[in-house]
Amino acid sequence: MPNVQNVSTTQRPGAAARLSDWMRNRSWAIAMTVAIVITVGGLVILETARERIAAEYETALEARDVTVQLSTLASLLSRLSAQQNHFLLTKDDASAQDFCASAMQIRHSTQQLNQFYRSRNADSAELASFTQILALIEGRIGAGAVALQRAAPHPLDLGACGSTSEVNAADAALIDSTLTLLRDNEERRAQHALAASRADQRISTLCAAGLSALNIVLFILLFRNLGIQIDRQARVQRQLITQQEELDQLVNERTRQLEALGWHLQAVSENEKTQLARELHDELGAILTASKMDVAWANRKLKDSEPDISDKLKRALANLDQGIALKRRIIEDMRPTVLANFGLVTALRTLADEAAQRNNWTLDLHLPADDIQLDEQTEIALFRVAQESLTNAAKYARASKVSIALQVGDGQVALHIADNGVGIMPADLKRTHTHGLLGMRQRVAAHGGQFDIRRGVPNGTDIDVMMPSVSTATPSVDLPPSTPSRTPV
Template identity: 90%
Template sequence: MPNAQNTSNLQTPRDPAATTRLSQWMHKRSWAIAMTVAIVITVGGLVILETARERIAAEYETALDARDVTVQLSTLASQLSNLSAQQSDFLLTKQDATAQAYCATATRIRQSEQQLNRFYRGGKADNAELTSFTQILVLIEARIGAGAAALQRAAPHPLDLAACGPLSAANPADASLVDSTLTLLRDNEERRAQHALAASRADQRISTLCAAGLSALNIVLFILLFRNLGIQIDRQARVQRQLITQQEELDQLVSERTRQLEALGWHLQAVSENEKTQLARELHDELGAILTASKMDVAWANRKLKDSAPEIADKLKRALANLDQGIALKRRIIEDMRPTVLANFGLVTALRTLADEAAQRNNWTLDLHLPADDIQLDEQTEIALFRVAQESLTNAAKYARASKVSIALEVGDGQVALHIADNGVGIMPADLKRTHTHGLLGMRQRVAAHGGRFDIRRGEPNGTDIDVMMPSVSTATPSIDLPPATPTRTPV
């Protein structure tokens, strides 16, 4: 039972989280792994091919050396045959020229022996071949010396055989032994050449197979890499399309929300203007009637008590003065909420009156460029332009520290343009980006809600310039979910 438990523990799979992390790591680094494998295989294949090339070159060199040695051994055998023929010819003809030819052949034989000796003693032959070659050198020297001695003995007069080397009185070696040894060495070299050629052909086949396998493997790797690249490109394209779709949805949502906010702002402004109108009417009707009736009663009492109770008459006179101030305050409040000049005389007169009153309060120099006659505009457009002018002059009085204010109004081509400028300290660029400046935002929103354009900038060299461009008929459209307000004119 313990063994079974240990076996079951050994067969328990690895942690799934570790396997997942390994899979994710492999997936993220598939490019690096594939490129590393491709580089390693390519470098390994190049090393193998270079090694095979060096082996093939060495084997070809060995085969060429073996063929050269075979040719030299064949040449040596031919020279030994010529040597025997020249000896036999001299013994028959007794010509000195034949003896000299014998010595020349002996010299060539020794030159061939030197070339072969460099090969066999250069480490390219084994010990058995070196031993056989050493023995055959001895036999050949004995053969040359014995033949020269035979020529000297058979000559009718002494011969000059110094070129043949030292004469030998020993019996010459058997020619068949020399020939068989040379044949054995020649056969060994031919086998060496054949073996080297066979090995080189085998290495060539291996190199060809290795190159073909390496090429096939690289092709497979490149196919896999390009397939992975295609998959990643498709994935990125899908992600890009999803991002574009989401961006379009967000843009549409933002556009819809902006439209709703603009409609809400228009509705709130309309409601605000309507409430101001209603409040102004109530103040004018109710409070005005109360203050007027109170003033009449106090004035009547004052006349009755003027002679009989002078002290009470003085109090009543002071009360009349307070009532006059209350009526003036009521009129000023009504004018601020819903100017009667705008309702009764139009925008041009209202702007002139507003500018004159502001100039008197702040000691400004006015520069007015207003139409000579009143103009007919949409009521909402008139209210928007008047409120912008009212807010602009209020800001100039609070912050600009100006001494001169100019107002211009132009109408044409279905549009009306209002320009207000002062020579004060000027608005700063940072103030244009602040989100808590409700006055600027209110003016901008009021103009945009009616399809207009509002632009405020720092003047040259100082001051503040405000430009408003609006259609002469308001294009504001409330949302279908927002009931439109119905502003009414304030009665006089």
Template identity: 80%
Template sequence: MRNRSWAIAMTVAIVITVGGLVILETARERIAAEYESALEARDVTVQLSTLESQLERLSAYQANFLLTKQVARAQAYCTNATRLRQTIQQLNTTYYRREADSAEQASFSQIAALIEARIGAGVTAMQQATPQPLALAACGTASGAQTVDGALIDSTLSLLRDNETRRAQQALDASRADQRVSTLCAAALSALNIVLFILLFRNLGIQIDRQARVQRQLITQQEELDQLVTERTRQLEALGWHLQAVAENEKTQLARELHDELGAILTASKMDVAWANRKLKDSEPAVAEKLARALANLDQGIALKRRIIEDMRPTVLANFGLVTALRTLADEAAQRNNWMLELRLPADDIQLDEQTEIALFRVAQESLTNAAKYARASRVSIGLQIDEAQVALSISDNGVGITPADLKRTHTHGLLGMRQRVAAHGGQFDIHRGVPSGTDIHVVMPCARRAMPLDDIAPAAPSERSL
């Protein structure tokens, strides 16, 4: 009898459990479907709000262009128009995918047509506002100058948003009702299997304690590794800054030695050879010809020495300041590469601290070298802005442009060197692809500006000019 009662109890328990699981699964599927419907309605509401904000930005760009006549505002208008069409396409796909009623489809089709007319009217207005034709192909074909009822668009959007909010609320209410049913079934199953749950919770508690101990150990190890990585990174950055400083000092020392020692030797040799050439020009023509060739070789050696010194430690930077050095560097690079040059430099030369001038000059030098090697540019622009707190250097070209892959490569020592050089002095270095092409480099560094009129700039040393 006891076995029979046990078998009946087990059978009833199994039937109840299976039935409860079936009810729970059915309720789960309904809840999931209703929740997805609510999420979709909320997404549509957000997209409609986005559409409305994009319409407002479209009007703002048009008004700004009509006031300022800036081509960039017209381009921004076209970009925003493209985003508008993308949002409309997404909404159109959503409405047809869920088989919305014909009234909503008709309302949305009406909005889409009105917005397209609004975009075209804006293009026409901007084209008529300027005597020069604008490149607004991205906006699409301009329609006739027709009046678009903005209030109708706003009211229809508000109506669609209200419908989506109502649909989301209904789905959430149905989901809550199904959740209550599933909660009751879960409570019944919990009461039926309370003993098993106690045992499971006991085992689960043991496992959770074990996992918590392991997790704490992992967190401790991770913190130690993070500290180690941070320390190593700081050491590497300090080493990089030190190496750059050592390299600059060595360049300065070597340039000074080349100028003082080698320059004096070459100059003295040139004077002696020139004297001998004048003495033997008439009596020994063959020897005079050799001496003339020696003079030419000495001139080449002096020119080579000057180029080496200028590369290691530009004398124009030391003698005339950053503005003149940048202008000279840009002019020479433009002549070598046949560039169209645009300079936005201060009219008066200024004097910064030595390390800041060197860092900015090296960044400009490396940037122009990269532009000559890789950019295939025809136009280069250099700008320098200085105030009491900081100095900003900008360099841009219209070449092929740098790619994200180039920025991530670890063997691009030129970029890394520029970043470290700027960071070593507390500055910010930014490089990105230009629009629509080319490369833009922007450097901002703190500085202590000291005005130095051009009349007070000391001229180059006579020995340097003679070499």
């Protein structure tokens, strides 16, 4: 037995500690849940009390309105009696007409009250009392009209007064006492509704105060636990900041290496294009030229004796001419001879003229009259951007007009290209697989420039490039650059 008691005593503190740890770790969640439940419950209670108070105020206002109407009806009945007595004394027809006018007002007032008492707001006893009053009032009006007709020296037009048949005169005291009874009932109903609304207001105030006190206590507990959690998060945050700084350093290093690699690959690509263009010009050009000379010689020899063979040779000469033209076009795309021999301005003008002829464009050129001296890498970058832009305009823009502008000043050169086509969509600017745009951005950024492409107004595409007149691109120390050279084509 002692051993069992020791085991139980040992287990209980462990369970209590676990429960305490669980409560401490989850106390903020428990406090938040209880606060939400209490808040929602309090809001429901307050909303219910508000609706009850509103309904009670409406009841009180309605009872007061009915009381005023009953008082007005009593005053109209008094005025009716006064007008009847005045006619009996003076025999003035105007008093008879006033009597009928008052009768009409009384009937209008009783119609409004009748609608109220026949609604769900009035009980059966009140409805019976008011029905009795209606009969008494009609009897009073009818008896008064008959009295006027009897006392008048000549027949009166009392059609507005209603029935003028012989009826029993209504007891005015009974009418007044019944109206007083109804007014007292409505006054009590209004007082009862106001008292109930005041009680509901006090209850709502007590509920709001209790709800606020409970929420204050719960929020104190919540903020206490939040303070503990914030301290823990601060320690974790400091660790994350340290790790983030290390990652930032690593990312910056990798970014620098990638930028250097991109610059190096562009330089290598330009050098390979230059070398390939030179080989195509020297080797393939020599082969095609020699073949054309041989075929032309054979065609002259066989022109008269073998006309069929001469026709085949003429076709071969035409194919050789197409091959030479294709070779020249490929060389121009890889390493424009105009750019190498005549400079950027002439190269841009030639590129634009050829593109306009192929696509039936209207050109708007704003280029310097004389050629400008720029760094070779800057010239290549600007020419490639213009080449890619015109290619995109031909493929996707469906444009009819293209404008190109080149300006140099203050150590910078600016290139602007615009078309009036369908325009680039904002979603296309965010796509990562648009290698043409990425290539232009990378080429310009690698030489220290800025590249901006946007949708034109109202349509079309605008491209702006701003670069230093001397290239600021520097290769990585780990990636020795190749030295590009101009192509002597």
